[in-house]
Amino acid sequence: MKEPEHIKSWVLPWPGLLTANNWRTSMSEALSEMFPTNTVVVGPPLPPSSFSLTLTMFSSFLGVRGFWIIDTVIRPFCLTCWYSLRKPWKLGRPNPGGQLGKAVQKRRGVEHGPKAIRDAGLIERLSNLDYPVHDFGDLSFQNLDKDEPYMQVPFPRSVGRANKLLSEAVGSAVASGHTTVMLGGDHSLAIGSVEGHARQCPDLCLIWVDAHADINTPLTSPSGNLHGQSVAFMLKELQNKMPELPGFSWVKPFLSAKDLVYIGLRDVDPGEYDILKELGIQCFTMRDIDRLGIQRVMEVTLDHLLSRKQRPIHLSFDIDAMDPSLAPATGTPVNGGLTYREGIWITEEIHNTGLLSVMDLVEVNPVLGASREAVEVTASLAVDIIASSLGQSRQGGPIAQTQTLKDDTEQLRL
Template sequence: MALRGQLLRLLRTQHRHTCQPSRAQSVAVLGAPFSQGQKRGGVEHGPKVIRDAGLIERLSCLDYSVHDFGDLDFHYLEKDEPYMGVKFPRTVGAANKMLSGAVSRGVGAGHTLVMLGGDHSLAIGSVSGHAQQCPDLCLIWVDAHADINTPMTSPSGNLHGQPVAFMLKELQDKVQDIPGFSWTKPFLSSRDLVYIGLRDVDPGEYHILKSLGIQYFTMRDIDRLGIQRVMEVTLDSLLARKQRPIHLSFDIDAFDPSLAPATGTPVNGGLTYREGIYITEEIHNTGLLSAMDLVEVNPVLGANSEAVEATASLAVDVIASCLGQTREGAHRSINVIPSEKNDTEQLCL
C-alpha cells in the first residue's frame, strides 16, 4: 500500500491535466463580493479584507505572475421572492452566471484561478465555470458543512447550504427548475467529489451522502486516521483512475473557530492550522490544482479587529500554501545568491 501511494504521487508530479498541459505560471485573483446566499451581512467584504491581509504581496513572492482582476459587480434584485423556500434565487442565480463566465475565461486563459468570496453559494458559478474549460475536473470540498441540501431538504432555504446539489448529475431530478438557474445543468458525478472536515451535517444531507456513496471525512475520521492518511485516500480516490484538474472549494469555517472566528456559521472542533495547511500542501504537490475558492470570511462578525485579522491572515496562508508556499519556505526560483536585497525581495522574507 505504501509503495502504491508513492507511485501514485510520482505519477501525479509527472502528468498534468488536460485543460492546462503544464502547471500554470500565472495566478488570476478574482473577487466575488456577494452575500445573498445566506442571511448574515458582511461576507461581501471578504475579498477586501483578504487582499488587505497581504494576499497579492504573498503570491508575488512565489514563482508566478499574479494578476488581480478586481471584484465582480453584482446586482441585487429589489423583488426576488422565495421559490419553494429558496431565498433570493434570481439574485443568486444571476451572480453565479456572471461568476461562471469570469472563471471560465480566467482558466481558459491559462491562469490558476483564485476566487475570493463571498458566501459559499458562489461555488455553483465558480466550479461550473471551471468545468466549462475542464469537464473532467474533480472537486475537493473542505468545510464544516456538506452544502448538499436540495431545496426540499434545506432547513433554512439559504443557497449557501445547497451549491453541491446544483452540480451533481445524480441529484438532477431532486433540484427543480429554480428561477435564475436555467443557465446551468449538473456536470459533476458523485464519485468526483470528496469532502474533508465535516462536523455539522443536516439529516437530508446525511441521507444524500450515504445513498450516493460520496467519499467524505468528518473531523472524527481525521482524528481517527490522521490527516496524512485522509489526504492519501482523497487523492487516490480522485486521481487513481486518471490525472485531472482539481478544483478546491475551501470554506474558512473548516477551521476551528479559535483560528477563524470571523465567519458566519462557526462549528467547534474544526481543523487545526497544521491540518488545514497539510491539506493544501498536498493538493499543491499534485501539480493538478487548476482553480480554488476561499469563501465565508465575514469581517463584520469578528468580535474585534484582531479576530478579523486572524481570519483574513489564515485565508492568505491557505491560498499561498495551495500555490507553493511551504513550511520550509516559498522556494522562489533564483539563479544566483544575491549580494544585496531590493525592495521586492525584502517583501518575500
C-alpha cells in the first residue's frame, strides 16, 4: 500500500518521531495518544482490500501517521467487515496462504509459518509487554501462471512481486511510526522487508541471525533457491555481480557491506565464502561464538554497527540459526546451532539498544516437523525470540545496560 507523498514528507525516517507543526501533526498526535500502536505484526498475506485503500485515503486526508493508526481507530467497528473481506480476496489460485513457500523452495509448507507462530500465542505474549499490538493479517501472494525459471532460479517473477508487495507494506508501517514484525515465509522475504524499511530509514543497519549467509548470487547458488540469495539483492558492492532477474527490477541495492553483521553461521557455500571475504563483512560463525562467547559477540556487533552513530536496526532472524534440537520444524536445519540462552541473549541485547525498528522471523515450516510437538516447540521458540526482541526480559523488568567484563568482575568481588 503506497503512502501518499505528502504524508511521508512530515514523518521523519525514524520510528515514532514526527515533525512539522501543522494541524495534521497535532491531530495525528492526539489520535496516536489515544490509540498508540507500536508493534505491527505483518505476515504474509495482508488483505489487499479496497477497505484498506479507503482507510489509506481517509487517513491521508486527516494526516494521521499512515493508515495503520486510523485503522486502529476504525477497526474495532469493522472487525467482521475486515475479516469477511478477507475470504473473497483469495487471489489467483485457491490457496489463501499465498504460495511463496512453493515458489521459492522445493520443500513446501513454509507459507504456514505465520499461522503456527500466531497459534503459539504471539499476540497474547506481546500484549503482555505493554505494547498495543496490531496484527495486520496476511499478505496475499499470487503465483503467476507464466513464470519460467531464470537460469536455475525457480519462479523469479512471483517471488519478486511478493517481495514488492511486502516492501510496500513494511514501508507503510515504518513510515507510520510502528515497530514492525514480519513473519515468514522463507528468508527470501527479507528482500522486501529490508528494502521497504530502508526506503524509510536509508541509514539502517542489518543484523542477520542465521545458519546460512544467504548471500549467493544466482550465479553462485548451488540450489537456485532465492531464500539463499536475499542479501545479494541488497548489497551495493554486489551490484555488478547480479544478473537482471525478472521480477526484481524494482530492487536497487541499498546496503553497504559495512552495515551488515552475521551471527550464527555454520553452513556457508564456497561462493558465499568468497563474497564474505572479499567484502570484509563482519561475521560471527558458531565457531566464533564458541571462542568469544555470545556476550562479546554482541558487544562487537553493536559497536561495529552503532559506534559511529545511533541508527535503526533491522533484525532478520532465521529460526534455523537455533540448534535443530530446539527448532526442528524448518527447511534447512544445520547441527551445532545457537542454544536457547544464546538466542535470547542476542535479542535482549538488540532490544536494549532501543533501536530495533523492524524484525523478520522466518523459516518456521510446520509441514517439516516430524511431529506435532516438533512444530509446537519451533513455533513457541519463535514467539520467545520475538517477545525477547521486543522487551520481554528474564528478570521481570528493564535490563540495565550490559556491564563490561571488568564491571562484572568487580561486582563479583563486591
